[in-house]
Amino acid sequence: MSRPKPQKRATVHDIAAAAGVSRGTVSRVLNGGYVSAEARAAIEAAITDVGYVPNNAARTLKMRRSQAVAFVALEPHSLFLDDPNIGAIMLGANAALSLADHQMVSLVVESARDTERVARYLSGGFVDGAIVVSARTRDPIIKVIADLRIPAAFVGHPPELSDSIPFVGIDNVGSARSITARLAASGRRRIGMIAAALDRDSGLDRLTGFKNALGTEFDPSLVADVPHYDYGSGVKGMRLLLEREPAIDGVFAASDAIAAGALEALREAGRSVPGDVGVVGFDDSTWAVRCQPQLSTVHQPAKELGSFAAQLVLRQLAGEQVEHHGELLDTPIIWRDSA
Amino acid sequence: MSRPKPQKRATVHDIAAAAGVSRGTVSRVLNGGYVSAEARAAIEAAITDVGYVPNNAARTLKMRRSQAVAFVALEPHSLFLDDPNIGAIMLGANAALSLADHQMVSLVVESARDTERVARYLSGGFVDGAIVVSARTRDPIIKVIADLRIPAAFVGHPPELSDSIPFVGIDNVGSARSITARLAASGRRRIGMIAAALDRDSGLDRLTGFKNALGTEFDPSLVADVPHYDYGSGVKGMRLLLEREPAIDGVFAASDAIAAGALEALREAGRSVPGDVGVVGFDDSTWAVRCQPQLSTVHQPAKELGSFAAQLVLRQLAGEQVEHHGELLDTPIIWRDSA
DNA sequence: TTGTAAGCGTTATCAC
């Protein structure tokens, strides 16, 4: 029992036959070239008549261009389920690609099986380039993409091995330093941090920024180290901090989701925010305005990250040699009510 | 200044030349056919030697199969940014497709421009089938897909016009009825609902289920009608309900996000949950366990919806005539602490 | 078991 072939569809050949012209002429009206008004009319009539739809595979084979760009999400589980940013990044990338008449196709890499299949897909000509959102560095597919020499761009810190691939990201160290400094400037004396995902660049960098801001005031016992950027981790981290230092009066949470969890833990401990404790987050995601009080946080321009990465790929596709290999986007501090 | 063609890559022809055999033999080792051990060895050596990577466009053109299935997300803005389910549905679909060695490519339809481009993409042979997650019915692309006669499946209620396309969903009416009944059975007398997205089937159906459960007890003034399935709407809806009926002691929220918002509004009004007011949600999303107290809710099997939809497409691809056109998955009630 | 050759649907290069 073999798989049935899809029904046969009308081709350029059929149009040509129906319109009484040659395939070349048909192709010319399809792609825009010199063709007489009458021929054009006849062909256009024939096109709708036979119900023609172009075959992308054939066109790609001939043109060596698919007009498609992949959006590769590594670690999609944590990305899609915990991180509210990935959706915005996707949408930003799609908008930019759409404007340039490119189709964004997003691929999910969750298993070893996926890694291999996606690698084949990327290398097979179905896409002209790739945007990679890498939650964690050192994913096997990163090497694959570098080896493929396909026009690509990373969102987030680029893994060490592929400095040939441009990226766009944010200054995690600087942003963390700024918001911590601002928190300190509001008069807080005992400031702690709920640090998350220290196995990722972003997590590590935010901790570094925190240390930088505090300088000699920095107290390692006021850092709670939690695994993920999620709400539950925030609750646990805050409880830990309260236990270690009841006099704590300021907290930098490594993400808004964590900050939201921290708010919950503070509420259960009977502390008022921002009265007793000032809390700041990171991301300016939907969490930030869902909380009570709303979070003061670092705005992460997710949409812009996506569209910038798309531009990076499009420029390479246009033959431009992308010069500076990394770009950091601005992350304004949004000061709301939680600190 | 025309776009540069990508560098030339090794082809089957090159392998054949390097191994001193014909293209046919090379193809045979690539696809698994009779070939002598020595020829096989020589060819495999040549493959790695010349750095061969197969050209999918050519293969698809010949085979009329891309081994790819599209995952089309309509209204991605609300879907990706507000709805925690879409990620899980995607992951479920991807896992199922991956097992069948198909590549899931997800496409986002956000603008009219997108609609047209995606329609071209779907019809052009880049994918063998499509899974459509339609937040709202009557999206223009739905007709396109129906007309395309490409193997497809919907997640969620199928729009009226395309009863030719199978779907998988949940029984929103029944689920809403069940959880409302259970809430009533816990002794609540004045039960209200925060109804959302009444322009969608899901929203309407959940309201219907609520009415059904209450029967003659149903009081239209205890329904707050909000636009979206999000936290903010929950806060507003609950405030409205409290204003209209201070004696309210039970609330069915149309989604977990809404329930979370309702909890916030109840807290600010000084009502205890579940003491003064019992609250139930819908979805069993990440919200449900982030709340304090954790939500009693209807479990929506998002991952399974995705994988079922994938199966629906795969079965059509295998030539099977998909018989019953709609399947509803179970939605067990998860009873936690909020009621 | 292997080679040959045709053809998938398109676009592009030529003559006319």
Added chain:
DNA sequence: GTGATAACGCTTACAA
């Protein structure tokens, strides 16, 4: 302006 014709890289009868 338009019509032949040759690719693009691959698979697959059919011969050998």
